[in-house]
Amino acid sequence: MIQVEGLSKNYARTVAVNNISFSVEKGDVVGFLGPNGAGKTTTMRILTCFMPPTAGKATVAGFDVFEQPFEVKKRIGYLPESPPLYPEMSVADYLMFVARLKNVANSEIKRRTEEVMERCAIADVKPKLISKLSRGYRQRVGLAQAIIHNPDVLILDEPTSGLDPKQINETRELIKSLSGEHTIILSTHILPEVEAVCEKVIIINKGKLVATDSVENLKHRAGLNAAIQLQLDTAGNGNAEVVRQTLEQVPGVSKVLEKTVSSDRLVFEIEGLSDRNPRADVARAVVNSGWNLLELKSLTFSLEEVFLELTGSSAEATVANGKGAAA
Amino acid sequence: MRNIWTVCRRELYSYFVSPIAWVLLAIFALLSGYFTYLITGYFVQASLQSQMSGQPMPMNLNEQVITPLFSNIAVIGLFLIPLITMRLFAEEKRQGTIELLATSPIHDLEIVMGKWLSAVLMYCALLLVLLIDYSFLFLYGQPDWKPVVTGFLGVLLEGGCLLALGTFISTTTKNQIIAGAVGFSLALLLWILNWTTSFGNSPTVQVLGYLSILSHLDSFSRGVIDSKDVIYYLSLIFLGLFLTTRSLESLRWRA
CATH class of the missing domain: 3.30.70.100 (Alpha-Beta Plaits)
Structure with missing residues (x-):
């Protein structure tokens, strides 16, 4: 579904993403794992055609993000790190606006809006202004916005950041419930989140790919040395x-x-x-x-330890290992 | 076309659910109402004096009320138009909603057109208030209606230019205050460019005079549609929208 080859992105003086390659199959739920500033958001922004890559190639559903951004955008639902909400709009009006923006047929708009509100458990705040919603609700409106046109691919940038534990759980459940129909990439810096939701993990650090592996393998690998x-x-x-x-x-x-x-x-x-x-x-x-x-x-292994494992003293061996797993 | 309308509709929604539209309408109603009161007051006074002097001068409602009123409205516009446009893109950038627009299957030009159109409609709503003021002139006098129509066309075109330029300025910053201040300065500068006419008739003065935005309005409010003025306004609108589109595109490269 998603193919990324040798992707790089340079900002003025910094290299945000450095020659990363990975692929995601249809129906996969992939965790995009890395500390803050690792290049997760940049990669996602390239995949969603928000910004072009400096070098390399990325295709979504067979369409190049640079050559055919329109086809890609039609097939992607994107939830940026801070949900793109208009505070002065009501939830229902906002979702109908997004539906129109995403080319949902006029006759379908009402039905789709009702559907995603049901799905994301926000039907009870339908007439409320977005500015009056709690963070958890906003996040769910953000998710509803991302799935309103029933996209093949869902890209979620830190969908649980800033939520309280109960909201985190609800959001994870929601994402899990979406996993059947959509290919999902979600970024996070919390390892348990990947464990809870994803089947596959892509780890990047300082713009470089550290490992791509299944969650089981990663746990195993990190667990052995814990x-x-x-x-x-x-x-x-x-x-x-x-x-x-x-x-x-x-x-x-x-x-x-x-x-x-x-x-x-x-x-x-x-x-x-x-x-x-x-x-x-x-x-x-x-x-x-x-x-x-x-x-x-x-002893539970934190992401920091996994990172020390994968990027620390034994970095050479582990990276080689990671590439082996990716191939 | 549907995309343009989608964007435009949402902008209008924001104007009218937030206080912006109502505050602007109130300010405009107050100022344009006061100007109407002043100018008709002068007119009444002048007509009384001309009758008392024994040799009545020809009085003309169109020339002595409507034409100056349109120039004054255009000046109010210089102040209010930056307030209409300053939020258009700056707000989206600050809220992060620009990411939604930029990752939706919609062309940059459609976003720009939608936003500009919403600003133009907002401006039209202001001009509707003016219609109330003018209705009194029609109620108590018999002005020629054709210069009123062309006058409206003129202020609409002139407003369209400033709105297009203001939209462009809004794409360059996240900060609405900056967008508003720069937009206002530009509008002011475009207005006073022809104040150099007293310096003689050098080419510089002529060019500056031609570039000045309100100098093209006079013919409209006299009932003349001069192609020179129409072309000036249309090309300025085109320039503003072109710059906006390019600036929006460049956000992706600079982001």
Whole structure:
């Protein structure tokens, strides 16, 4: 559905997007992941024909964004980072305006407007002025605006930014419910969001493609190197030093760190080797030694850690890896 | 055509649901009403004096009321037109709604035409107020109606120019105040360009005189449609809309 080849965009002095390539299949829900300033918005703006690329080529549904922007625009629904709303308009009037703007047939406008309002759960604020709406509602009006002409491709720029947790959940559910009919690209800098909504991830950093992979693979890859936190009670059977030595013997464990040592509980952080996850073996070793296993958990990996993983010291290897996955 | 109307309709909606349109209408009604009162007052006074003097001078409602009234209306327009146009693109840029327009299947020219047309219609709404003032002249006198029609055509063309230029200025900034201030300065400058006529008749003075926007209005309010003036106004409208379209296109490259 979307093909991007060697895409670059330079602003006056900065390179916002540097030679990135990826492709998105019809029906995919792709997370576009990167820290602020990574080039996510720029890439999306190129795909939506808001601005032309400096170099490279991008096609949407077979149409080049530079050569045939009209055909591309007809097939794209776009929600920019701040929803493009006119505060002085009422929700219904605004959506009917967008429908007209997106070439929805006159006879269909009313029906489509009702439909998307139902879909995005904004029918109850239909006659309200947009300026009176809460952020969550505005975001949903923004989404309604993006899907009003039933586009093949939906491009959503940080659809959950600035929302409270409940609104974030609602928005994610809404996006998930749209995923059947539309190909969706959504940008975010929150990893759990990708986990919750997307099947595939494209990671960019400083304008460069870091990895394209499925969410499963990415989690796996990041999870392997993530630390495990272990809490146990020796039940008077050995001390912290003994526990540490025992844990270091466990296959797959590369490093053991003592975090808290007290009479009734010991907390360790364990780093595993990259090729296998030693959680099961650690658990077995603890139980076999007659200690009480109180807690064993993978420390949740934040995006920062994934980035350190993918862009940090082992950058060369990982990028090569990422390209392998992309190919 | 449908796209132009879509954009135009939304702009009119914004003018009339926000206070802008009503404030402008009120200001215009007040100023044009006062000017009508002043000029007809002078006229009445002059006609009384000419009768008292024993040798009555020919009095002409068209020449002595309607023609000066149109020039005064044009001057009010210089002040109000930047207020109509300043928000057109600056507001879209500030709100980010320009992204919606720019990513919709609509040509830049259609956006520009729609916006300009809405501004022209807003300006027409102002001129309708003037019709009320004039109706009193028709009620109590017998002015010739044809110079009134051409006069309206004249102020419409003249307003169209300033609206087109103001629309262009609005594309260059996110800040409405800047768009308004620059638009007003330009309108003022175009008005006073011919104030150099007292310096003689050098080519510079002639060129400046020709470029001056209100000097082309006089013939209209006298009932004459001079092709020279029509061409001047139409080419200025074309220039303004052309610059607006190019400026809008360039936003994509500069963004």
